[in-house]
Amino acid sequence: xxxxxxxxxxxxxxxxxxxxxxxxxxxxxxxxxxxxxxxxxxxxxxxxxxxxxxxxxxxxxxxxxxxxxxxxxxxxxxxxxxxxxxxxxxxxxxxxxxxxxxxxxxxxxxxxxxxxxxxxxxxxxxxxxxxxxxxxxxxxxxxxxxxxxxxxxxxxxxxxxxxxxxxxxxxxxxxxxxxxxxxxxxxxxxxxxxxxxxxxxxxxxxxxxxxxxxxxxxxxxxxxxxxxxxxxxxxxxxxxxxxxxxxxxxxxxxxxxxxxxxxxxxxxxxxxxxxxxxxxxxxxxxxxxxxxxxxxxxxxxxxxxxxxxxxxxxxxxxxxxxxxxxxxxxxxxxxxxxxxxxxxxxxxxxxxxxxxxxxxxxxxxxxxxxxxxxxxxxxxxxxxxxxxxxxxxxxxxxxxxxxxxxxxxxxxxxxxxxxxxxxxxxxxxxxxxxxxxxxxxxxxxxxxxxxxxxxxxxxxxxxxxxxxxxxxxxxxxxxxxxxxxxxxxxxxxxxxxxxxxxxxxxxxxxxxxxxxxxxxxxxxxxxxxxxxxxxxxxxxxxxxxxxxxxxxxxxxxxxxxxxxxxxxxxxxxxxxxxxxxxxxxxxxxxxxxxxxxxxxxxxxxxxxxxxxxxxxxxxxxxxxxxxxxxxxxxxxxxxxxxxxxxxxxxxxxxxxxxxxxxxxxxxxxxxxxxxxxxxxxxxxxxxxxxxxxxxxxxxxxxxxxxxxxxxxxxxxxxxxxxxxxxxxxxxxxxxxxxxxxxxxxxxxxxxxxxxxxxxxxxxxxxxxxxxxxxxxxxxx
Amino acid sequence: xxxxxxxxxxxxxxxxxxxxxxxxxxxxxxxxxxxxxxxxxxxxxxxxxxxxxxxxxxxxxxxxxxxxxxxxxxxxxxxxxxxxxxxxxxxxxxxxxxxxxxxxxxxxxxxxxxxxxxxxxxxxxxxxxxxxxxxxxxxxxxxxxxxxxxxxxxxxxxxxxxxxxxxxxxxxxxxxxxxxxxxxxxxxxxxxxxxxxxxxxxxxxxx
Numbered sequence: 001x002x003x004x005x006x007x008x009x010x011x012x013x014x015x016x017x018x019x020x021x022x023x024x025x026x027x028x029x030x031x032x033x034x035x036x037x038x039x040x041x042x043x044x045x046x047x048x049x050x051x052x053x054x055x056x057x058x059x060x061x062x063x064x065x066x067x068x069x070x071x072x073x074x075x076x077x078x079x080x081x082x083x084x085x086x087x088x089x090x091x092x093x094x095x096x097x098x099x100x101x102x103x104x105x106x107x108x109x110x111x112x113x114x115x116x117x118x119x120x121x122x123x124x125x126x127x128x129x130x131x132x133x134x135x136x137x138x139x140x141x142x143x144x145x146x147x148x149x150x151x152x153x154x155x156x157x158x159x160x161x162x163x164x165x166x167x168x169x170x171x172x173x174x175x176x177x178x179x180x181x182x183x184x185x186x187x188x189x190x191x192x193x194x195x196x197x198x199x200x201x202x203x204x205x206x207x208x209x210x211x212x213x214x215x216x217x218x219x220x221x222x223x224x225x226x227x228x229x230x231x232x233x234x235x236x237x238x239x240x241x242x243x244x245x246x247x248x249x250x251x252x253x254x255x256x257x258x259x260x261x262x263x264x265x266x267x268x269x270x271x272x273x274x275x276x277x278x279x280x281x282x283x284x285x286x287x288x289x290x291x292x293x294x295x296x297x298x299x300x301x302x303x304x305x306x307x308x309x310x311x312x313x314x315x316x317x318x319x320x321x322x323x324x325x326x327x328x329x330x331x332x333x334x335x336x337x338x339x340x341x342x343x344x345x346x347x348x349x350x351x352x353x354x355x356x357x358x359x360x361x362x363x364x365x366x367x368x369x370x371x372x373x374x375x376x377x378x379x380x381x382x383x384x385x386x387x388x389x390x391x392x393x394x395x396x397x398x399x400x401x402x403x404x405x406x407x408x409x410x411x412x413x414x415x416x417x418x419x420x421x422x423x424x425x426x427x428x429x430x431x432x433x434x435x436x437x438x439x440x441x442x443x444x445x446x447x448x449x450x451x452x453x454x455x456x457x458x459x460x461x462x463x464x465x466x467x468x469x470x471x472x473x474x475x476x477x478x479x480x481x482x483x484x485x486x487x488x489x490x491x492x493x494x495x496x497x498x499x500x501x502x503x504x505x506x507x508x509x510x511x512x513x514x515x516x517x518x519x520x521x522x523x524x525x526x527x528x529x530x531x532x533x534x535x536x537x538x539x540x541x542x543x544x545x546x547x548x549x550x551x552x553x554x555x556x557x558x559x560x561x562x563x564x565x566x567x568x569x570x571x572x573x574x575x576x577x578x579x580x581x582x583x584x585x586x587x588x589x590x591x592x593x594x595x596x597x598x599x600x601x602x603x604x605x606x607x608x609x610x611x612x613x614x615x616x617x618x619x620x621x622x623x624x625x626x627x628x629x630x631x632x633x634x635x636x637x638x639x640x641x642x643x644x645x646x647x648x649x650x651x652x653x654x655x656x657x658x659x660x661x662x663x664x665x666x667x668x669x670x671x672x673x674x675x676x677x678x679x680x681x682x683x684x685x686x687x688x689x690x691x692x693x694x695x696x697x698x699x700x701x702x703x704x705x706x707x708x709x710x711x712x713x714x715x716x717x718x719x720x721x722x723x724x725x726x727x728x729x730x731x732x733x734x735x736x737x738x739x740x741x742x743x744x745x746x747x748x749x750x751x752x753x754x755x756x757x758x759x760x761x762x763x764x765x766x767x768x769x770x771x772x773x774x775x776x777x778x779x780x
Numbered sequence: 781x782x783x784x785x786x787x788x789x790x791x792x793x794x795x796x797x798x799x800x801x802x803x804x805x806x807x808x809x810x811x812x813x814x815x816x817x818x819x820x821x822x823x824x825x826x827x828x829x830x831x832x833x834x835x836x837x838x839x840x841x842x843x844x845x846x847x848x849x850x851x852x853x854x855x856x857x858x859x860x861x862x863x864x865x866x867x868x869x870x871x872x873x874x875x876x877x878x879x880x881x882x883x884x885x886x887x888x889x890x891x892x893x894x895x896x897x898x899x900x901x902x903x904x905x906x907x908x909x910x911x912x913x914x915x916x917x918x919x920x921x922x923x924x925x926x927x928x929x930x931x932x933x934x935x936x937x938x939x940x941x942x943x944x945x946x947x948x949x950x951x952x953x954x955x956x957x958x959x960x961x962x963x964x965x966x967x968x969x970x971x972x973x974x975x976x977x978x979x980x981x982x983x984x985x986x987x
Contacts, residue, residue, distance in 0.1 A: 082931030082968055213927055220932035221920040221939065223867035223908040229933075230866045238861075263832060263850065283850065283857045286873075354967040355871050355879055355933045403871070403933035404967045435872040674927055678973065682930055685969035693784055708876040708965065712784055716938065717961030720971045 050116035051378040051480065053393055060145070060189040062115045063138035064093070070166050070181035072097060072104045076135050077117025078125035079109040079375070080216065081405040083739050084675030085125045087212050091672060092130055095200050095207040096139035097180075098163040109377045109399035116378040119477065121407065121554065123638055123737020130671060130735035132195060140197040142189060149183045202669035202731035209729075211674035228400035231360045231371045233428040237266055238282040239421035240289035241488070242275040243437050246299025246701035247549060251275060258293035268292060269424040274491040276421050278429055286434065299701045302549050309345050309449045312470040315546040320505035323517050323541035324524055324532075332464035332538035336455025340577055343451050344566035345764040348444040348472075348696035351555055352711060355403030357410030358432035361418035363388060368395045368422070372415040373402025379479020380415055387416045387483050387492055388423050406686070408443045408553030412478050413486040420492060439711060440703040441487040444696050445555025446471045446548075450566040455538075460578025462589055464538035465522055467567070471559065472548030473499070487551055499547045513636025516560040516744070517541050519567035520633060521589040533592035533633050550696070550703070556686065557740040560635060561747065565765065568630035568748030572613070573761060581610045582629060582752065592633065594666050598642040598728060599631050602664035605726045606644035613756040620758070620779070624649050625659075628752025630745040634737060640666040640728075641741035643684070645749035646721075649757045651776055654769030657719050658688055658750065663742045664726040668733040677725045680742045684723055687746025689714035693766050712766075836900045840865070841909025851897030856880045858896050859906060867907030867936045871965075878937030878964035882906045888944035907936045910943065919943050919981035926977035930968030937964050942978045950986035954979060 055062035055075070065073045074093040080086035090104045097104075107113055109120070117128060129135040143163060150168035151158040154176045161168050169177035202209060219225040244250070254275055256268045264284035269276045275294055279285040303311040333339055360371040361384075368390060374380040377397040385392040402411055414433050422429040448471045455464040475485040475496040483489030484496045511518075511526040518524050522539040524532020532539075557564075575585035583603050590596055602608075608627070618624045626649070631642035646660040661684045670676055693712035697705045705711040751762045760775035829835065834851045837844065840863060847862055854873075859865045859882065871879030873892045880892040883905040911917035916924070919939055929935055938961070945960040946952065952960065957978050966974060 082929070084930075213924070214929065216932070217924045217927065217929055218913045218916070220929055220935055221907075221923045222911055222913050222916060223865065223906070223936065224913060225866065225932060227866075227869075227933065229869060230860075232861075232864065263830070281853075281857065282861055283853045352967055353933075354877060354931075354965055355869055401931065403869075404931045406967070432870055435874060435876075678927060678930065678970070681972050682969045685971055686967075689969065707872060707874055713965055713967065714784055714969065714971075715962045716934075716964040716966050716971050716974060717958040718784060720958065720975060723972055 051382065053111070054116035054378060055114065057115045057117075057134065058192050060138045060141050060191045060193055063135050063193075064097075064142045065188070066142070066180050066184045068181050068184070068186040070103070070179050072099060072180075074104055074106045074135065074139070075114040076106060076108040076129065077115050077120075078129055079120045079399050080401065081120060081375070082401070084214060084672060084678060085120075086216065087214050088126070088671045088675055089129060089135060090215070091208045091210070091212055092136050093139045095205055096136055097143050097166070099166045101207050101212055103166060111377050111381050111395075111397045119376040119379065119479070121375050123634065123740045126667065126671065126735045126737055127638065132199070133193070136199065137195060137197060138193045140199050141191060141194040144194070144197050145189060145191055146180055146183055150178050153178050153183065202729075208671050209669070210672070212672055214675070226400065227355070228360065228371050228373045228402050229355060229358045229432060231400055231430070233360060233362055236360065236428040236430055237278050237280060237425060238285045239276050239278045239418065239429045239431040240285040241417050241431065241433070241437060242277070242289050242292055242294055243441055243487070244273065244296055244299070246296070247302055247703070248300025249296040249298065252295040252297060255293040255295075259288045259291055262288050262291060264288075267425050269421055271420060272491065272493040274420060274488060276417060278421050278425050282430075282432070300549075302698055302700055304700075305698050308447065312447065312449050312472060312546050315470070317501040317503070318470070318544040318546055319500060319502045321543045321545070322505035322508050323512065323543065324508060324522065324526055325540045325542075326525060326538050328538050329464050329466050329540040333453065333455040333466070336463055337458045338456040338577065339453065340456065340574055341451070341453045342570055342573055342763060343449065344569060346448040346450075346562040346565060347765060348447045348550060348552070349555060349690055349694045350439060350442055350444050350696055350705070350711065351404065351406040351409035352439065352694075352713060353402065353404035353406070353409045356433040356435055356438040357402060357414040358430065359411070359415040359418040360428060360430045361415070361422040362428035363419060363423040364426060366390055366394050368419065370395065370397045370415060370419060371400045372397055373400060373405075373411040374415055375405065375408075375411065376477070376479050379477070380412060382480045383412070383478045383483040383489065384415060384419045386481065386494065387489055388419050406556040407445070407558065408477055408486070408555070410438045410442050413441070413488040416483060416486070416488040416492065420488070436706040439706045441551065443475055443486060443551040443553030446473065446552050446559060446562065448559070448562040448566075450563065452566055452570040454570070454574055456574065456578065460574070460580060462521060462536050462574060465519060465536050466540045467517065467519060468542045468544075469517065469563070470544045470546055471562075472546045473552050474548035475551045476553050485553070505542060511636075515543075515558075516563045516567070516632060516635065517543055518636070519571065520595065520631065521571060521586070533595050534589050535591055536589060556683070557744045560632070560740070561687070561690075561744045564630065564632050564744045565747040565751070568632070568745065569751045569761070569763065572628065572748075572752040572755065576613050576755070579612045581612055583608060584610060586631065594640050594730075595631060595633050598640045598664045598666050599629075601726050601728060602629065602642040602644050602662055605664065605724060606662040608644060613752070614759040615756050618757060621651050624651055624757040626753045626755070626757025628749045628754070628756050630748035630752065632741070632744050634741050634744060637736070639736040639738055639741050641745060643742060643745040643749045645746065645753045647750060647753040647757060649754055649772065651758060654772035654776070656692055656750065656754065656767055656772060658721040660722045660724070661746070661749075662724045662726070664728065665738065665741055666728040666730055667738040667741075668730050668735040670727050670729050671735065673727055676727060676738050679739045680725045681723045683740065683743035684746055685714065685720070687743040688721070688750070690743075691747035691750050691765055691767055693768075695766050834897065836896055838896070838899070838904065839901065840904045841906060849896055851895065853896045855882070855891040855894045855896045855899055855904070859891060859904075865906050865908045867940075869933060869936050871933070871937070877934075878941055879934060881937040881940040883940055883944050886944060886947060888941045907940055917943070918984040919946065919978070922977040922981035922984065923974070926973045926980060928970055928973035928977040930970050934964070934966040934968075938966060938974055942981065946978070946982050946985050950982055952982055957982070
């Protein structure tokens, strides 16, 4: 309990720094460090370049500050959403600077303080800051510079010096030592991040690689932690929005008199189709929003929920993308001994963060300060500025943690809501959406229709595989310049990304498996280079995007979960057709050594029984048990994972109970094993909830899954499976993502386990009891 | 049909403060009948109250407060906005998720659907009041030891629901704890660690 709180320390440091941080970065009080190497090449590695106004990412001072007392402040553009990356980043800085973990204060995601690292998303924080650029490289550059300075100060060659605990010393002469604080004396480095600065090898790690506890937990469990929901500003008012009653409805009129005289009402705000109210207190805002009489046009009408997958498949104007095409697929399928076909279906699902989204904006004239749970403060700054008609440089966006995340939840949209309402009243306004406003209008994870087709030779080996998918899209992440990609920006008059049909997909020019559209068993040959993880040479992967009636955006493992559900279910079907063990069969079609290794390790840990599915001897009524597996190289290059699921199927009720998950992950060097396990466990159970219960529903006008009784989430305490994690440490490999691997695999592994238990194949998420019973009845 | 509906959920005991019918069913929340009514505290002087407002005495975490409030205001808003407490949180406003849970008369109670007038003068315990960083309650300590959180937003509901249960059932079995927690959500799905932490706290509290 004595550990200092990163959060409160960070806040205190932030307040001390305030806007003067920028002045510090601009100041000329620089220490001239006699050190330089490969300076100009650093920026190229960062790609894209940061937003105007961001502390320059090539400068060490943008990442690391060392005070005269030796305390170290690290600045990161990758934020703590609950995934544990704050602890790991502080470990990284402590490791590279050879100081204890407690010496480092981490400040992240504040446009007045921290460098622009785009979004904290896509399992990219670990690769972005722990490999050879950005935060880790800046810290290593700083350490080397400090050693050079110490060599000058102490008059000994740098090679004779060691750094430990923030002090550089000559081991042979205890009198010769100098601390970081003394060396820098409160000045800045004025040094470019050196891409060649030597990093600590994972085998030498003493701080990284350790299960350092989350520094935010003591404050979280004692209600001291400040979520964005807890931000309170002097004079702050409360807002609520009034969303359209139907998809596509627009405002005809707003009867301001309808809330006249209600307690606390300050203002009704209308901007095109954006409608909101501002009141003194939050409960007043909810009541006023309910009572405000708004006349809307009728909605645009929605395609039938029951027939939606056919609607997607039959949509005429599509945007097509080809991932791989060996041009011989029809020929090889014609030669195959057997052709197997199957269609997999995945619904829209939602982030459904536990607390509805919240933001606090303080717009005063042409300046604004915004507290937001956004994943990208710099993009929120540029788009909120557009929404308010302000200059981006006059807007400061400060990240404060929201509830959950899991991708593009309501964080950005509620931030525009708060900005618009605050601007209208010239006072700080806090908005927390209602549960219904959150669930009915967030950017859902994509629905998918996936056709799989494969040809097998006489021995059952795969000789050709075709994947064709249809998926709806509307909107996306808003940054840097498209606030209309989420509902409130759209209602306020901004257009989403346009949908441009492209019905003949251009030839792929480079292999890209970022969406895991290409199954693991394919060679992935593009431009003469085979970069896939598999051996099947005859391959075609074609994706059709279709306009969506609902907003869509990244939801944890976007498209990758859906594609992997189909691929890993389908390969299981092929294994069964070949009467082969599902793992043995997979290994026959893989060549990637790391993917093969996670499969072998998970099989070993799960005590996998080598035999074909379904399990022999299972009865066709009552409870049947089975096991299934799935594997993936996430995003084609961002972490290996394999899962074994053990389930029980009640064949009378159709109820599925997951009993055990065994997960093996290879994410390169493991920066914090306990944080990684936490992500794997959470991902597995979120995957279970999504596989068994979660589905967005609608009627002919509007979304009908608007609370926890109409959108079904696995509760905390019920029938929780055991989860065992196997972490393969790869000290010689690059760091990869870890937060989205297990969730990608669970649906497929469960479906395969259900097949193993019962001989029934489930190809539509979620596996509701009705669908299970239908699949059981279809066994014949 | 809700796949998570089961006899266990429908058998939610009263200590949730959640009526059985809240679990996975399609019904309008009826504030009036959902919660036990508590005696309104008699007012000494209701002077110059604004229209529709009442003076309400609240006892929260051992401190007394007298506030001029719309008596229909859900308790949650009073705790989080008038009193500035960071424990109880708005998750759904429908009594479905547990984020707003407080303990009233030993019962885990969902403050987002509890009118403030119904709890005047009654001792209300929130997460803010059970322990501090320096002196955490055993259940808070257990959550730190098990590193049982991701985003942490649900912790209030999880810890307060578990505390109310363990206070009455310190020797509860793993299965009983699971059942007791089946009306609470964690959307980061930290289920495994949280259940482990609750068991650890139970062992500590039973000593």
